Amino acid sequence: MDGIHDLGGMHGFGPIEVEVDAPLFKEAWQARTHVITGLARGRLGLKIDKFRHSIERLDALTYLGAGYYGRWLASLEQLLVEEGILEASELVERSRALAAGEPLTPSSATGGKIEAKRGGGGTAFREVAQQPRFEPGTAVRARNMHPSGHTRLPGYAKGKQGAVAAIYPACVFPDTNAHDLGENPQHLYSVRFSGEELWGNDAEAQSQIYLDLFESYLEPSHE
Amino acid sequence: MSEHTHDPSSAELRTEALESLLREKGLIDSAEIDKIIRRYEEDIGPMRGAQVVAKAWTDPQFRERLLADGNAAIAELGFEGPQMDRLEVKENTDQVHNVVVCTLCSCYPWAVLGLPPSWYKEPAYRSRVVREPRRVLHEMGLDLPETTEVRVWDSSAEVRYMVLPQRPQGTEAMTEEELATIIGRDAMIGVGTVSTPGSDG
Numbered sequence: 001m002d003g004i005h006d007l008g009g010m011h012g013f014g015p016i017e018v019e020v021d022a023p024l025f026k027e028a029w030q031a032r033t034h035v036i037t038g039l040a041r042g043r044l045g046l047k048i049d050k051f052r053h054s055i056e057r058l059d060a061l062t063y064l065g066a067g068y069y070g071r072w073l074a075s076l077e078q079l080l081v082e083e084g085i086l087e088a089s090e091l092v093e094r095s096r097a098l099a100a101g102e103p104l105t106p107s108s109a110t111g112g113k114i115e116a117k118r119g120g121g122g123t124a125f126r127e128v129a130q131q132p133r134f135e136p137g138t139a140v141r142a143r144n145m146h147p148s149g150h151t152r153l154p155g156y157a158k159g160k161q162g163a164v165a166a167i168y169p170a171c172v173f174p175d176t177n178a179h180d181l182g183e184n185p186q187h188l189y190s191v192r193f194s195g196e197e198l199w200g201n202d203a204e205a206q207s208q209i210y211l212d213l214f215e216s217y218l219e220p221s222h223e
Numbered sequence: 224m225s226e227h228t229h230d231p232s233s234a235e236l237r238t239e240a241l242e243s244l245l246r247e248k249g250l251i252d253s254a255e256i257d258k259i260i261r262r263y264e265e266d267i268g269p270m271r272g273a274q275v276v277a278k279a280w281t282d283p284q285f286r287e288r289l290l291a292d293g294n295a296a297i298a299e300l301g302f303e304g305p306q307m308d309r310l311e312v313k314e315n316t317d318q319v320h321n322v323v324v325c326t327l328c329s330c331y332p333w334a335v336l337g338l339p340p341s342w343y344k345e346p347a348y349r350s351r352v353v354r355e356p357r358r359v360l361h362e363m364g365l366d367l368p369e370t371t372e373v374r375v376w377d378s379s380a381e382v383r384y385m386v387l388p389q390r391p392q393g394t395e396a397m398t399e400e401e402l403a404t405i406i407g408r409d410a411m412i413g414v415g416t417v418s419t420p421g422s423d424g
Contacts, residue, residue, distance in 0.1 A: 009350065016342050
């Protein structure tokens with residue numbers, strides 16, 4: 001999707017703000033959100049592609065305003081509700097009760113205990129039978145494609161010409177996997193784009209940008 | 224949590240709500256969460272990456288293996304971990320400087336560098352470093368010669384990138400263990416370099 005998360009090349013975000021000796025987690029809830037997300041994803045078998053897409057689907061103001069762990073929290077809430085693990089009303093009611101300092105009564109909205117799944121993690125790389133379509137050195141063009149769902153083709157590379165720098169092992173295809181439409185593993189390439197190709201006359205001298213792109217994002221380029 | 228907020232829409236209370244509901248479902252356990260947080264804070268960090276770099280500087284054959292197959296090489300040091308199906312290590316030279324980003328989210332080689340710094344996850348770095356890497360590096364205190372090629376690695380799939388910085392002059396007498404103490408996280412992301420100890424770098 002052409003969302004606010006697709007930040008590469010955008011103007012307007014100001015200087016890089018580096019904090020010296022920043023703690024790993026600024027606030028306790030950020031650490032807990034980080035770990036809860038990891039545990040919940042593993043135990044419920046929620047795929048990383050689904051989680052990333054849940055972040056991308058946050059509205060743009062939330063995305064920019066909530067900060068990194070605020071995005072994690074909002075997208076985990078969203079995903080757990082969509083997957084039927086929790087109900088939105090349960091979350092609201094529980095936060096209200098905590099704020100009011102009321103004793104907690106176990107929520108019954110979506111039933112009792114949930115059995116944790118096994119083997120939710122593991123590598124995204126897969127063996128595939130077909131040969132890679134492109135060889136290292138081949139000129140390729142990133143397709144001008146704008147799916148409304150999840151994709152890992154950044155907007156700034158769309159329609160641009162690059163060259164295959166390396167072939168990586170085949171990998172689960174996020175565009176379908178995020179939507180429960182199958183893993184559809186395909187070859188993955190490191191593709192090199194020159195700064196001039198991406199940014200024209202405004203490019204800095206001697207810059208090369210490498211992206212990891214799936215085979216179906218690419219077409220042969222005859223230039 | 225005796226002095227926490229009373230705003231039910233705060234991230235703090237929403238996190239607490241989520242944790243207590245998932246605990247009731249039997250999915251998570253608060254003591255386990257505490258334990259994992261401690262592990263992140265104490266054990267998983269850029270010191271692992273520094274050990275990898277120090278070994279590559281002092282053992283040419285390890286360096287070759289590291290550049291050829293990052294995962295296999297770091298496994299020799301007992302390092303593996305979350306979020307890293309494949310590690311690619313990119314070597315800085317007099318001709319080439321490498322820098323790592325994830326423009327679409329914040330992918331980062333957790334297993335060797337720990338969790339990313341805040342600026343790595345913020346829109347300013349993610350939007351700008353692919354468009355104007357030299358200017359970004361300059362802002363972060365690193366000026367590259369015009370003749371140096373800058374390679375920006377946008378981690379758009381499940382491959383994770385780490386930079387092998389150049390070994391500074393004047394460190395020839397240092398041991399692998401001593402070298403590991405001077406290698407910082409920023410050099411392994413590619414927004415900094417490693418300075419000779421005692422220099423003003």
